[in-house]
Amino acid sequence: MIPVAKPLIGEEEKRAVLEVLGSGMLAQGARVKAFEEAFASYVGTRHAVATSSGTAALHVALLACGIRPGDEVITTPFTFIASANAILYCNARPVFADIDERTFNIDPEDINEKVTRKTRALLIVHLYGQACDMRAITEICEDYNLKLIEDACQAHGAEYRGRRVGSFGDAACFSFYPTKNMTTGEGGMVTTSSDEVAERARLIREHGSRVRYEHIALGYNYRMTDIAAAIGLVQLAKLEQMNARRIENAAMLSRELKGVEGIEIPYVMPEVKHVFHQYTVRAERREELIKKLEKAKIGYGIHYPKPVHRQRLYLELGYGDVSLPRAEKASREVLSLPVHPALKEEEVKLIAEVVGDVQRRVDRED
Ligand SMILES: Cc1ncc(COP(=O)(O)O)c(C=O)c1O
Numbered sequence: 001m002i003p004v005a006k007p008l009i010g011e012e013e014k015r016a017v018l019e020v021l022g023s024g025m026l027a028q029g030a031r032v033k034a035f036e037e038a039f040a041s042y043v044g045t046r047h048a049v050a051t052s053s054g055t056a057a058l059h060v061a062l063l064a065c066g067i068r069p070g071d072e073v074i075t076t077p078f079t080f081i082a083s084a085n086a087i088l089y090c091n092a093r094p095v096f097a098d099i100d101e102r103t104f105n106i107d108p109e110d111i112n113e114k115v116t117r118k119t120r121a122l123l124i125v126h127l128y129g130q131a132c133d134m135r136a137i138t139e140i141c142e143d144y145n146l147k148l149i150e151d152a153c154q155a156h157g158a159e160y161r162g163r164r165v166g167s168f169g170d171a172a173c174f175s176f177y178p179t180k181n182m183t184t185g186e187g188g189m190v191t192t193s194s195d196e197v198a199e200r201a202r203l204i205r206e207h208g209s210r211v212r213y214e215h216i217a218l219g220y221n222y223r224m225t226d227i228a229a230a231i232g233l234v235q236l237a238k239l240e241q242m243n244a245r246r247i248e249n250a251a252m253l254s255r256e257l258k259g260v261e262g263i264e265i266p267y268v269m270p271e272v273k274h275v276f277h278q279y280t281v282r283a284e285r286r287e288e289l290i291k292k293l294e295k296a297k298i299g300y301g302i303h304y305p306k307p308v309h310r311q312r313l314y315l316e317l318g319y320g321d322v323s324l325p326r327a328e329k330a331s332r333e334v335l336s337l338p339v340h341p342a343l344k345e346e347e348v349k350l351i352a353e354v355v356g357d358v359q360r361r362v363d364r365e366d
Pocket residue numbers: 053054055056079080082083125151153154174175176177187188
């Protein structure tokens with residue numbers, strides 16, 4: 001079986017964990033601090049605040065940017081549910097803007113249509129490892145005086161015009177879940193260059209407490225463990241290399257699949273470095289393709305089979321009339337193929353062969 005995702009964990013990560021276990025200091029401590037410093041320096045921000053997950057990072061970032069009950073936050077419907085749910089956690093209202101058909105990322109033109117007097121922020125998602133159109137997005141934020149929060153949970157190391165994602169917003173969030181471009185098991189990070197946002201984020205992560213048993217605000221326990229941070233430090237040092245493998249695998253798949261009927265290969269904007277968290281194609285006949293992949297024991301993913309506004313939770317919250325045709329169409333067509341750095345060259349070739357052949361044969365059967 002070729003899995004659709006696989007973390008690359010080696011001897012170094014194992015040694016790093018054993019060292020922490022041996023030290024007896026397991027919770028947030030020196031490793032977390034070192035990981036935060038290394039991560040901020042990698043992304044290019046003044047601060048990084050480690051959290052227990054990417055979801056926690058989103059919640060912390062929104063609160064630290066001052067999102068309050070009743071505020072509207074514009075986001076994409078074509079993402080993992082955590083992006084929008086974090087807005088609900090703040091008792092604010094997600095307002096969905098449709099996606100760009102080529103990149104699957106939020107469409108700046110549709111953001112413009114959705115801004116109201118209540119809009120406080122944009123929460124954009126760099127989906128599949130490709131940066132959003134940051135020039136248009138930062139312009140909108142300036143025009144309407146909106147906060148910008150980047151969900152970079154799928155985009156560690158991705159760039160827009162030579163600048164790393166996670167450094168554009170008032171705050172940005174990363175996830176270190178095992179399928180991501182780097183992992184800590186579970187974990188997350190908020191990056192920011194604002195001293196104030198960083199200070200608030202640390203407070204919220206720590207039950208609103210700066211001094212032990214003194215609580216000045218409502219907070220949570222969103223801390224990362226030193227065990228996770230020890231893994232993160234090793235993984236961060238390998239990230240560029242792991243991303244390079246993803247990029248090579250994606251290039252090989254695109255070379256082989258270009259021009260195959262019924263398959264649309266990923267579009268990469270000229271001004272970005274796409275780090276291929278997912279290699280996602282549009283497949284005209286997705287069900288047929290799935291059957292062949294399953295027969296050939298090739299893993300795949302559908303990211304995402306239902307846009308957020310069509311989830312039952314959101315229907316019950318009154319989003320039943322919301323129409324976002326491009327996100328809805330993408331949900332019916334997308335399919336992610338394995339692209340992770342543990343793939344061997346023969347495996348990438350086999351994936352391309354099965355996908356290419358399937359579509360051609362289907363066409364002949366018509
Ligand atoms: C776009 C996006 N946002 C948020 C999250 C949430 O991250 P986590 O699973 O670490 O809570 C994920 C990953 O699962 C994600 O892909």
